[in-house]
Amino acid sequence: MNTRTGALDAVVFGVDVQSGDVRGDAPSYALVVFDGRETGVSRARQDGERSDGGEEVERDVVSHRKLRRRIESEEPAIVATDNMYELAEDKDSLVHFLGELPDETKLVQVTGAERPEPLSRVASRHGVPYAKEPMKEAEAAARLAAANVGQEVSAFTNTTEVKVSRGRSTGGGGGWSEDRFTRRIHGSVKRRAREVESELEGAGLDYEKDVTEKYGGFSQAIFTVSARPQDIPVSRERAGDTRIEIERERRDGIEFRPLAKRRDHVVVGVDPGTTTAAAVVGLDGSVLDVFSSRTVDAADVTEWIVEQGRPIIVAADVTPMPETVEKLRRSFDAAGWTPQSDLPVDEKQHRTRDEGYDNDHQRDAMAAALSAYDAHEDQFERIARKVPPRVDTGEVTARVVAGEESVETVLADLGEDGDGDGGHDGADGSEDHQPRELTEEEQTIKELRKQVERLQDHAESLEDTIAEKDDELAEKEEALSQARSDERIEVRRDSEVTRLRRKTERLEYELEEERERNENLEGKLDRLKALWKLDHSNFADVSEKKQGLTSVKVVDQFTTGAIREADESIGLIEDDIVLLRDASGAGRSTAQKLADVDPKLVLRTGGLSDVADTILFEHGIPVAPAEMVTVQEVDELAVAREEEVEAAIADWEERAEERRRDRNAEMVDRLISEHRAGERGQSD
Template sequence: MSTRTSTLDTVVFGVDVQSGDVRGDAPSYAVVAFDVRTAPGAVRANQNAERSGDGEHVDRDVVSLRKLRRLIDRERPAIVATDNVYELAADKDALVHLLRELPSETKLVQVTGAERPEPLSRVASRHGVPYGKKPMKEAEAAARLAAANVGHEVSAFTNTTTVKVSRGRSTGKGGWSEDRFTRRIHGNVQGKAREVEDALRGAGLDYDVERTEKYGGLANAVFTVEARPGDIPVSRLRRGDVRVEIERERRDGIEFRPLAKRRDRVIVGIDPGTTTAVAVVGLGGEVLDVLSTRTADTAEVIEWIVERGRPIVVAADVTPMPETVEKIRRSFDAAAWTPERDLLIDSKQHRTREIGYDNDHERDATAAALFAFDHHEDQFERIARKVPATVDRGEVIARVVSGGESVEAVVDDLTEDETTEEEEPEHAPRELTPEEKRIKHLESRIDRLESHVEDLRETVSTKDDRIAEYERELSETRREERREARERRLVARLERENDRLERELAEQREETESLEDKLERLKTLWKLDHSNFADVAEGRRDLVPVKVIEQFTKGAIEAADGSFGLAAGDVVFLRDASGAGRSTAKRLAATDPRVVLRQGGLSDAADEVLFEHGIPVGPANDVSIQEIDELAIAPESEVEAVVADWEERAEERRRQQKGAMVDRLISEHRAGYDEAGRADGTGG
């Protein structure tokens, strides 16, 4: 029975060195595109294509290493197969570089094994693949083997991928617009990071993210995604303010992973029934796995066994073998084992005493497999002693036990290496004539020149694309600069308008405050002029408002005038009348009060000024002043009495002043007359 359950349904490249060496100059490679889908082959320019009878399509060509890489990039095959990966790379570093440059969906496969590869002829013979010594034949054999899932994938990277979203340009070194420029870049990085995160979340991928926050957004965001680059719905990007880089995580070394999961030869014990139990035992007698199920059918049981190994022997614990077990045995073409009589429970318990199991069915299946191993153990050891180290021991045991072949015949068959083809004499090629050598030389030169021309065309195309990209970036930058210039002009205009409005607002606030002060004064005056003071003296209408000045100083007078205003005809109460001079008295006299009620004595100078201005002054103790909040009132009659008393005293004071003035004039006249008489000699 074949160990391969399926083949690839896609294009596979087989590659082998045609001439030269990758460590030298200009190696060439034989390339075979093997396509089992009957689609046109991958090597488009080659005319040596053929279609086999079973629908396979094979293309062949000889190309340089550079052209081979371009061919892989263009066609993106599922597998690039070779018998030795170091025919494509000079060393491990070059191999890592090659693996990094391969398309994400393309695998590099070494069909001859892992670190210690076998000869390609032996691997091809083992799997029934046509083989020839020429490079093109070896390339085709490698392609067919890889298409049949033979070989090891070469990997230098894990399945973890890093997606880094970062700034695509420097934020600059200064300038009046640096903050706006930096904020724009960081904002664009943040927006792109959100797009990447939405794409990863939409694809259902597991990821971790580290963000570096900066002014206006993000400086970068690093996503660690558990997937290959080809499975991530994000592309590399480097345009304008943002750059997106995708990098697979590097392994410590080079890893070789088999394309098909290895399934070693095993012994299987089965206990059928309502609950089916299966036990898998290795050729060394170790229990590899146990299953018990009430729901799985025969096909599911077979699939479970296939995933764990290739049975050599299928065993049961009863005789004869149940029909279900026999059916499974025939599906694997394995040998059968049953005991001479049904195994006793004590025997099964004793044989499985060191094995863990969940129920009696698992115990019975495990016991059947272990007793089958005990039966064949000596045979396995004899076979192992006869098998060379380079031959698969499990394959020999399988063919001897289940197929009845001899050990020697199987070993000879597996180690046969197409010696017939090697020993067949080959006709020596005839010597080329000088003209033929010249033609061959020119054809080789033409191929090199054509390859060089193609490389130059690709270089020109790449540079044209780069120039176009730069022109797009330049155009975008210019548009951005124009937009920023318009924004700057708009901002400047708005700033000027804002300054103007702020000045107007300040002026309005000052005017409002002035009007509010004026309103408060008017309210106070209105209260003074219109209050009927009903809460003070109900039924009395002979009250007058009194305006209180705390001290007889200019500051106090100004404060009172600013607070409630001083007008002609006011009754003024000086709470402290001492200390005022002539200028202070003149300031008070300028308001032309009706009367000044004082508490404390006036200075002579102040009293003289008020008297000269005809302003009555009287003691506050003669008036019953009552203060209510910021207001004060006094009886009109008492105020009039103070005024009348002052007028009497003022009249007496004026008479005294007149008498004193008359006496002074008489005295001055007499003094002048006497002085004149003495002058003319008539004076006595």
């Protein structure tokens, strides 16, 4: 009986389980593709037909996987079913199914919302052919959805998260240094994020931005956009250094929305002013929609209300009713409602506590509509009890409330007999009707009804008490939540202080290490400078220009470690003059290490070991007692007279020549002895 918009001019999939069960064996589905467009796209069909109205109908039996593939490839406007859980085994699976639907495709349960009706009843009410077999049920679902019958199943809000992030790891690669590679990636993310932001602004979309800054740019940027994915001029992509992910914000649960704008009878609340707000409440007390704007006029508000339904009551939250609201009421010929006194803010907050709204204006309009519904709820229920089946309760309610007619008059005018099922309530009948004496059974029923009414009154009283307790509990929970929030803030603050303190200690430790390192380098630099500023006043025969000096490099001990330390601190190179403070104890490897330097002269303090002496001699490295050369030292740096160095070298060369002669003589004697020994052996 509800007025609806015309049939959809689009493709609709009707689906019903043919065999199996989505919770167990792999199911097969009866699929009916209903194309209401006059020029339908030609498709390969197993069993297709065209109706006289220009509709394309295709019937097929498909698996669950094939059904998903066809939905993805053909992107129908609606996937219609009589039970959404025939497509998913549980709530999580249903949410996953909804998340994989194309952006323009809706899942519609044609039998209603949380408490669906039998498909046969819905089909009969809307004049759609029905038979109890899967293919016929699938076709009935498709035709009902095409006629805008049913509830859209939604698990997502109209808010979408667009995330711009790195498209690859920052571990480096391709010959780039790690820092440069990381900087390039973060710079690319930052540039792409700015491009996305520019596109969102160009489309006039509201959004919030949250970026994570990293070395060289952004590691990610998240845009929370107040729009659906299909309304956003950005798509998913992965290109080079960046990628874009798009995900709709998920609701806490599953939500149902009427497929079409229903023209049911409604209660309207209006809050006029600089920002005008309006709210629509159904005759069951549920909030259907709410909006507010600073730019609309009375005509825009009227048009919006017309799209939502047919007002029975127009309400305001203040008394007397504002003139703009009164004009709106008269335009709909609806009843008016205002409170006895202006609704207090706390009462409006309490009445709308379970509803969502964006601002105080929407809250006030919603509170007005809900309060008007509360005032007429008992009347609505009485009217509903008297209205027979197959009669539009909303139409009767509108004429009784707004037109101040009686239920009986309205029913008679609609051509219905008011003495039907409601006759036993004593609400209908004429003045000359003579009541008959009740039977014992009817008397019992009457008493039981009175008892039920008393119990219902008591239950309502208990519900009021529960509501008060719930309010008290909500206040205490809010206070507890605030206390916990304050505690979490304090904990985070303490954690941040601790982190910063540790960071400060680490930086102070690193600073101290750098200071020590600088001091060591400054000391070494001072010693190097001192080498060139030596005061040679102790050398009596040095000229005023201090010529004839050569540097001497000091090694504390004739060990491998001491040689390495001297090399690291002052450097040991070829033709150096090396002073060994303690020349004893050197072995073969140590002597070889010094020989590899190939110094010009080695001055020793103490005696060399035989093996060290031999290795240095064999490498032709002069060795002289330290007493032969006058050495002046500053730390590990020193200088000596060049003429004394040359004299020491000349002395070593004389001794070396004599040592070579002695060695040659010993070698000749040894060869002669070996030769003679060999001749004696032969003669024997």
